[in-house]
Amino acid sequence: MDLIRKDKQKDNLAKFCWDMAKITLGAMVVAPIAKPEPLAVWVIAAGVAATAAFGVLAYLIDGMEIGR
16 A cells, blocks of 8 residues: 555655754754753754754655656
8 A cells, every 4th residue: 555646745745844854953953052041962963863854754755756
């Protein structure tokens, strides 16, 4: 059973993952750096890791072939 059946579904899912990567980067990496409070290195590391994971997932989905 194929979860993604149409090219449009694949494109939308890839766009969603790219957007999640950008939101994660902004919320977990850029925002703590912009605050005048001390940095929590684990939050930045987790943000970079989550951003990378969403980015890789989006890249893989973008490259998928849809079986017809």
